[in-house]
Structures are given as structure tokens and as C-alpha cells.
Amino acid sequence: MYGNDFAEAGGAGCCESTAGGTLLEQVEAAERELRSASERRVSGDNRLQGYFDAVIEADQKIEPRDWMPEEYRRGLIRQIAQHAHSEIIGMQPEGNWISRAPSLKRKAILLAKVQDEAGHGLYLYAAAETLGISREELVGMLLNGRQKYSSIFNYPTLTWADVGAVGWLVDGAAIVNQVPLCRCSYGPYARAMIRICKEESFHQRQGYEILYTLAQGTDSQKAMAQDAINRWWYPSLAMFGPPDSDSTHSERSMAWKIKRFSNDGLRQRFVDMCVQQASVLGLELPDPELRWNAERGHYDYTEPDYDELMQVIKGNGPCNRQRMEHRRRAHEEGAWVREAAAAYAAKRAARVPEVAA
Amino acid sequence: MTQPLWEVFVRPRRGLAHTHVGSLHAPDAELALRNARDLYTRRQEGVSLWVVPATAITASSPDEKDSFFDPAADKVYRHPTFYDVPEGAGHI
Numbered sequence: 001m002y003g004n005d006f007a008e009a010g011g012a013g014c015c016e017s018t019a020g021g022t023l024l025e026q027v028e029a030a031e032r033e034l035r036s037a038s039e040r041r042v043s044g045d046n047r048l049q050g051y052f053d054a055v056i057e058a059d060q061k062i063e064p065r066d067w068m069p070e071e072y073r074r075g076l077i078r079q080i081a082q083h084a085h086s087e088i089i090g091m092q093p094e095g096n097w098i099s100r101a102p103s104l105k106r107k108a109i110l111l112a113k114v115q116d117e118a119g120h121g122l123y124l125y126a127a128a129e130t131l132g133i134s135r136e137e138l139v140g141m142l143l144n145g146r147q148k149y150s151s152i153f154n155y156p157t158l159t160w161a162d163v164g165a166v167g168w169l170v171d172g173a174a175i176v177n178q179v180p181l182c183r184c185s186y187g188p189y190a191r192a193m194i195r196i197c198k199e200e201s202f203h204q205r206q207g208y209e210i211l212y213t214l215a216q217g218t219d220s221q222k223a224m225a226q227d228a229i230n231r232w233w234y235p236s237l238a239m240f241g242p243p244d245s246d247s248t249h250s251e252r253s254m255a256w257k258i259k260r261f262s263n264d265g266l267r268q269r270f271v272d273m274c275v276q277q278a279s280v281l282g283l284e285l286p287d288p289e290l291r292w293n294a295e296r297g298h299y300d301y302t303e304p305d306y307d308e309l310m311q312v313i314k315g316n317g318p319c320n321r322q323r324m325e326h327r328r329r330a331h332e333e334g335a336w337v338r339e340a341a342a343a344y345a346a347k348r349a350a351r352v353p354e355v356a357a
Numbered sequence: 358m359t360q361p362l363w364e365v366f367v368r369p370r371r372g373l374a375h376t377h378v379g380s381l382h383a384p385d386a387e388l389a390l391r392n393a394r395d396l397y398t399r400r401q402e403g404v405s406l407w408v409v410p411a412t413a414i415t416a417s418s419p420d421e422k423d424s425f426f427d428p429a430a431d432k433v434y435r436h437p438t439f440y441d442v443p444e445g446a447g448h449i
Binding site: 067129134136349 | 362380383384385416
């Protein structure tokens with residue numbers, strides 16, 4: 001899971017050029033492109049900036065030991081780290097329901113999903129480390145608040161239906177944000193994203209299934225599902241970040257092929273997908289202004305409250321303090337495990353018999 | 358306290374080679390293997406795992422890739438397509 005609300009927004013340009021098809025098909029297309037681009041020969045200056053530019057131009061991937069501009073390195077570390085932090089913090093709102101899942105099946109599924117989030121955090125920390133920063137520094141920056149995580153996780157999961165809404169809307173928004181990252185110019189990040197997107201697809205579908213099941217149930221179950229959608233809809237829209245008109249345009253991030261679409265372009269794509277999916281659920285998206293605009297070929301919708309988004313990013317959301325306190329406590333309480341494992345490894349290493357020369 | 362970095366290789370199915378899938382931190386080889394199982398094979402992605410201390414890997418330098426790999430560039434005779442096969446020769 002991941003939002004875009006802390007990243008620099010991209011420049012103009014939108015989604016017309018992307019491959020169609022389901023999200024999984026788009027991920028697979030990105031994977032195929034990664035392979036076919038790697039077969040093209042990169043011509044051009046073999047030195048430093050010239051070579052870097054030629055690789056980007058050819059849609060090939062920059063790899064860890066290649067020369068890269070310092071800004072490219074720093075920007076990527078920040079983006080990948082914040083993405084990793086989001087996965088780690090993102091375990092909390094759903095973990096909240098593991099002990100109270102309504103059946104053994106739902107509990108097993110939810111455990112697997114939360115475990116996936118931890119896995120995604122670890123793939124991403126590993127990708128960030130290839131840029132020359134240590135795991136300790138990365139974890140430290142989350143714990144001391146110097147780096148942010150996606151603001152969406154500062155909202156509470158009040159009912160079981162929230163687990164469904166988080167899967168459908170939050171993971172759905174995350175996937176729309178992430179699929180373009182499968183084509184990011186930095187190899188380790190692109191590869192991690194391909195893996196993550198394939199796994200996220202299960203997350204989104206399990207959420208959708210939870211809501212569908214509730215929507216077919218009793219009146220109060222259906223009302224619970226609707227209530228969850230009402231609360232998660234606008235925060236999910238805010239995951240795409242501030243509107244293009246307000247955002248710091250990062251032409252460079254686009255030129256370097258780290259980011260490929262603007263916040264508003266991705267948000268529109270998400271809205272267009274959700275309208276149809278909501279109608280299958282028989283539930284409503286809480287926006288009276290939502291209607292098809294034949295001229296634009298998209299749905300018109302009400303923007304999320306960006307002042308609220310800024311407040312949540314600043315630390316004033318409903319659960320910011322709780323999330324950070326929980327994360328710090330878990331880190332501190334796990335210290336003895338890390339220390340014991342290290343002591344055990346050191347003891348065993350000392351005991352290994354010398355190999356005869 | 359920094360735990361060593363391990364590179365992880367997975368053999369997806371019998372008959373295929375181990376492929377690099379990513380890396381992780383672990384205090385020793387045994388835990389690295391267990392962590393690799395939980396991190397990289399949650400969906401039956403493999404039938405065999407290798408973990409290798411990252412420090413044990415010696416890599417070629419990207420700065421020298423030209424002088425390092427170029428000697429192979431002018432040896433087209435190493436490819437079967439270099440040779441003309443006379444008309445009528447079968448099974449070659």
C-alpha cells in the first residue's frame with residue numbers, strides 16, 4: 001500500500017499513453033518492456049552523465065553501481081524509503097482486526113495480507129539500500145519523524161467493513177499509483193514494484209469480496225459496508241496527492257522516468273474504475289456530483305479536502321500519534337530479539353572449527 | 358547493530374537455474390535462509406533457496422565494462438550463424 005501524498009508531484013501529461021487492460025496485465029506489460037528494452041544497445045557517450053542520459057532515453061534501467069546524478073540518488077532514496085515506511089505503518093490499521101476477524105478463513109487471509117505488507121516494506125528497504133544508505137538510517141528516519149509515510153494510515157479502522165474498504169479503495173488507489181512505478185528507470189525499484197503489484201492484486205480483490213459479501217447480507221451489514229465506503233472514499237482520493245495546479249512540478253522526476261503521470265491524471269483513472277465497481281457492489285460512492293462527462297470521456301467528481309490532507313501530513317490526523325507510538329514501541333520491544341540473534345550468531349561463528357590448511 | 362546483508366537466489370522449478378531475487382538482513386546463514394523463505398517464497402515461488410553473504414560477491418566494475426567486455430565483440434566466429442553451411446548438408 002502506498003500513497004503519493006508526500007512525493008513531489010510530476011509535471012503535465014496524463015494517462016492516454018498507458019497500456020490498457022487489467023492492472024495485472026499492465027504489470028506484465030511493464031515486465032515485458034523491461035526485458036525487451038534491455039536488449040536494445042545503448043549508444044552515446046560512455047562517460048557518466050552522457051551514458052546515464054542514454055540509458056534513460058532508451059528506457060533501460062539504471063543499476064546500483066552505475067553513475068547517477070546525486071539528485072537522482074537522493075530523490076529515489078527519499079521516495080523508496082517513504083514508500084517502505086508506508087508499507088510498515090500500513091500493517092497497523094488492518095492488524096487491528098486480525099483478532100476479531102469474523103471467521104477463521106477471513107483471519108487467515110488477513111494475516112497473509114498483513115504479512116505481505118511487511119514483505120513489501122522489506123523489498124523496498126532493500127531497494128533503497130542499493131543506493132548507499134543503511135537499514136538503520138532508514139528505520140531511524142521513520143522513528144524520529146524525519147521521513148513520512150502515507151497519510152492514509154492515519155485514519156482508523158472502526159468496523160470489520162473497514163478492512164474491506166481498505167482493501168478495495170486504499171489498495172486500489174495504491175495500485176493505480178504503483179503500476180506506473182513498475183516502469184521506473186531505477187532497476188531495483190522497478191523490479192520490487194513488479195513483485196509488489198502482483199501481490200497487491202490479491203489485496204484489492206479480498207477487500208472487494210468482503211464488501212460484496214456484506215452488501216449481500218442483512219440491512220445492518222450492508223449499512224456497515226456503506227458507512228466504511230463513506231469514510232474511506234475521500235481519504236483514498238487524497239492518496240494521489242495535491243492537485244497538479246498546487247503541486248511543486250518536478251519536471252526532472254518525469255524526465256528521469258521515475259514518475260510518469262500527474263497526480264490528477266492518476267486520481268481520475270482511479271475514480272473512473274471505482275464507479276463501475278461500486279455499481280456491482282450495489283453500494284454508493286459518497287459524492288452527489290459524481291457523473292459521466294461525455295465531453296471529457298471521464299467522470300466528474302468532487303475533489304477531496306486538501307486542507308485536511310495537509311493537516312494529516314503535518315501530524316494532526318486522527319491516528320498519527322498512535323501509529324508512531326506503536327511503531328516505536330514495537331521497535332524497542334523487539335530489540336532483545338535482534339540482540340539475542342546477533343549474540344547467538346557471534347557465539348556460533350567463534351565455535352566453527354578451523355579448516356585444515 | 359548492523360546485521361549482515363545476504364543476497365537471495367531462488368530456483369523456481371526443478372530444471373531451472375537459481376535466479377537472484379533480492380536481498381535481506383539476518384544475523385547468520387540459518388536465519389537468512391528462514392527469512393528468505395518467508396520473504397521471497399510466500400507463494401510457492403521456489404523449490405530451492407541459496408543465501409550468499411553480500412560481502413562474498415566480487416563484481417565487475419561498471420566503469421570498466423567496455424574494456425572488460427569488448428574483447429568478445431569482434432569474435433563473431435563464436436556464433437554458429439558466422440558459418441556458411443553448404444546446400445544439402447543435413448542435421449548441422
